[in-house]
Amino acid sequence: MTTKIDQDEIRKVIESVPMLSASATQLLQTTTDPDHDLIEIVRIVKTDATLTARVLKVVNSAAFGLINEITSLDRAISYLGERLIVGIAIGDCASQLFNKELKGYEGEHGDLWRHDLRTAIASREVVTQSNSTISPDLAFTAGLLHDIGKALISDYLHGTASAVLEKIENEEISDYLSAEEELIGFDHTRAVHELALVWKLPEAITEVIRFHHAPSEARDEFKELVYAVHLGDNIAMMGGCGTGADSMRYKLDNNYCQFMDLQPAALANVMLAVNDDFNKLERSFAEAGESN
Ligand SMILES: [Fe+2]
Ligand SMILES: [Fe+2]
Known part of the structure; x- marks a missing residue:
């Protein structure tokens, strides 16, 4: 019934x-604007300490098999690409729904x-x-x-x-x-x-x-x-x-x-x-x- x-x-x-975090919302809006550039993505991630830590954790996970650890956020973001950054931000805020x-x-x-x-x-x-x-x-x-x-x-x-x-x-x-x-x-x-x-x-x-x-x-x-x-x-x-x-x-x-x-x-x-x-x-x- x-x-x-x-x-x-x-x-x-x-x-x-x-709720989505302020940074996840900003990332969603920025990445759907065709005129944005990577610097804006870096700037948004830098305002969010939790997201910054997550991004560094993902890029240094064994799945990517990097020989040298990446400690710079700029390098992590250019290595992963912006879509993954948005994915990490949304996945983190909405994990309760996705899971x-x-x-x-x-x-x-x-x-x-x-x-x-x-x-x-x-x-x-x-x-x-x-x-x-x-x-x-x-x-x-x-x-x-x-x-x-x-x-x-x-x-x-x-x-x-x-x-x-x-x-x-x-x-x-x-x-x-x-x-x-x-x-x-x-x-x-x-x-x-x-x-x-x-x-x-x-x-x-x-x-x-x-x-x-x-x-x-x-x-x-x-x-x-x-x-x-x-x-x-x-x-x-x-x-x-x-x-x-x-x-x-x-x-x-x-x-x-x-x-x-x-x-x-x-x-x-x-x-x-x-x-x-x-x-x-x-x-x-x-x-x-x-x-x-
Ligand atoms: Fe589907
Ligand atoms: Fe569907």
Whole structure:
């Protein structure tokens, strides 16, 4: 038996969600501005002692295998790249959400973080290997946040997964998103408006969260980015990294081909690159105590 929820109920859930730190908010806003430079990123990180310590821990983790320890923040940031800095900042503030056991999806502790991290890497690879004009850093950050809504609605879906799978199997429901809507009157892409207000999310990121399962409905100026994350999300699930029962139970919009030039061989390269990078990044975050 499930309860229907609405925007008011979600607003209450979001009241209990941790705030992003001032530095994480500034980093999100700065990195989505195409005219920013690395100096601004360094300046923001320097104002936050906890984040500075985290960044140094990640860069010196065994996963990166550096011979000499990096002690300068400037060097650490240029080595890791800004997308990882944003990832560390968001992962740290919202670890409670990323690591939530997704009971409603029968997902395990840490599944959401792993799926989002893999989607982030895949989205970045998609834009890089298709020579897209979208910033790889923006694609990464958007991928990292795309499914955060699942942590907000998961509890309301408790005990529903096997019945949903059966309905999808029997073609009574088209996909998992429709199942969420039918069961609780709310799908995991719709909590974005409230969360965007609380977390001051940039428009490009909110558009990705809202339309990553329906990229054709995104506004034209964000469509290419939304399609990149849509594909990145599917690549993450195809690589066996989902969030539980819902994995691969969403529609794939093949119109991504209109926005990015990705031949089958390039797609295979994306999948290989994602595997390598994911293993390394997951280890480095875990060793640095990030999102655990
Ligand atoms: Fe999703
Ligand atoms: Fe996803």
